[in-house]
Amino acid sequence: MAQILLNRMGNDHNEYIKPSVQLKNPYLDTMEEDILYHFSLSTKTHNLPEMFGDIKFVCVGGSATRMKAFAQFIHQELKLPGSPEEIRNICEGTDRYCMYKVGPVLSISHGMGVPSISIMLHELIKLLHHAQCHDVVLFRLGTSGGVGLAPGTVVITDKAVDYSFRPQFEQVVLGKVITRNTELDEGVANELLQCSSELQNFPAVIGHTMCAHDFYEGQGRLDGALCSFSHEEKLEYLREAYEAGVRNIEMESTVLAAMCRVCGLKAAVICVTLLNRFDGDQITSPHDVLVEYQQRPQVLVSHFIKKRLGYI
Numbered sequence: 001m002a003q004i005l006l007n008r009m010g011n012d013h014n015e016y017i018k019p020s021v022q023l024k025n026p027y028l029d030t031m032e033e034d035i036l037y038h039f040s041l042s043t044k045t046h047n048l049p050e051m052f053g054d055i056k057f058v059c060v061g062g063s064a065t066r067m068k069a070f071a072q073f074i075h076q077e078l079k080l081p082g083s084p085e086e087i088r089n090i091c092e093g094t095d096r097y098c099m100y101k102v103g104p105v106l107s108i109s110h111g112m113g114v115p116s117i118s119i120m121l122h123e124l125i126k127l128l129h130h131a132q133c134h135d136v137v138l139f140r141l142g143t144s145g146g147v148g149l150a151p152g153t154v155v156i157t158d159k160a161v162d163y164s165f166r167p168q169f170e171q172v173v174l175g176k177v178i179t180r181n182t183e184l185d186e187g188v189a190n191e192l193l194q195c196s197s198e199l200q201n202f203p204a205v206i207g208h209t210m211c212a213h214d215f216y217e218g219q220g221r222l223d224g225a226l227c228s229f230s231h232e233e234k235l236e237y238l239r240e241a242y243e244a245g246v247r248n249i250e251m252e253s254t255v256l257a258a259m260c261r262v263c264g265l266k267a268a269v270i271c272v273t274l275l276n277r278f279d280g281d282q283i284t285s286p287h288d289v290l291v292e293y294q295q296r297p298q299v300l301v302s303h304f305i306k307k308r309l310g311y312i
């Protein structure tokens with residue numbers, strides 16, 4: 001509970017206290033307005049509690065198209081009124097990120113890599129705080145390269161690790177390195193694994209996820225424009241990763257885990273593997289196979305949400 005702000009829920013109900021999102025910045029309290037620039041939203045121009053106060057599940061993923069498709073999918077799954085085709089992009093004032101709200105679910109794109117997702121997460125965490133949201137779970141629904149797993153396996157991350165397989169995220173602040181812990185919520189990960197066992201033909205494992213700062217050399221690929229190592233060195237690194245418990249490689253998990261943990265936001269990372277990196281580097285599966293793989297994290301999280309909401 002140390003990282004959770006116990007928030008009073010209004011004057012008439014101040015005996016009820018619920019875990020809410022905690023900001024770790026004293027300067028925010030002194031600001032008259034907070035402009036969430038990359039969302040094209042602000043505390044002055046938008047009523048954030050009214051717009052977002054009922055959010056319970058935030059789902060983020062790299063691609064704008066995929067996150068729109070997820071919003072439409074969850075709309076159908078929750079059998080909400082209205083047409084899924086009419087779901088509006090809340091961030092239409094900017095093309096940096098897209099955002100869709102479907103009942104208690106928020107679906108947002110974050111682009112590729114740590115810098116892109118970290119900007120989005122700063123503004124998302126402030127948004128959830130300004131909107132007085134509580135009991136929120138955040139999920140990253142992504143793709144990844146598998147380490148010793150059959151393509152199509154879904155990896156539920158227990159720890160996001162760096163290039164040396166350490167569960168930490170390094171941020172340079174004022175020229176100095178700050179290190180933050182990257183362990184994810186164990187209860188949510190186990191609940192997701194349980195959900196996977198309730199679905200038909202749904203290969204899923206819990207494991208460590210390595211977060212790289214590049215898709216090519218940074219992930220030990222031999223097929224980039226540059227390559228400074230041998231095939232044997234690549235395999236040796238992947239073997240070391242596997243021995244350390246790494247089951248997949250992607251590009252956003254460490255910063256997501258670190259920021260959510262500090263701010264008391266429960267988070268999970270669910271990525272499907274598109275290939276087994278011991279077998280190659282290029283993604284060669286046919287388009288329709290890749291489309292089906294990418295739906296797997298969505299199907300799993302939808303099942304989790306429906307269970308939590310009492311649909312199942």
Ligand code: R2B
Binds near residue numbers: 113143215251252
């Ligand atoms: C997975 O896929 C993207 C690279 O293709 C990157 O955003 C990631 O983490």
Ligand code: URA
Binds near residue numbers: 251
């Ligand atoms: N995304 C990654 O970051 N790596 C892969 O190998 C596949 C998807």
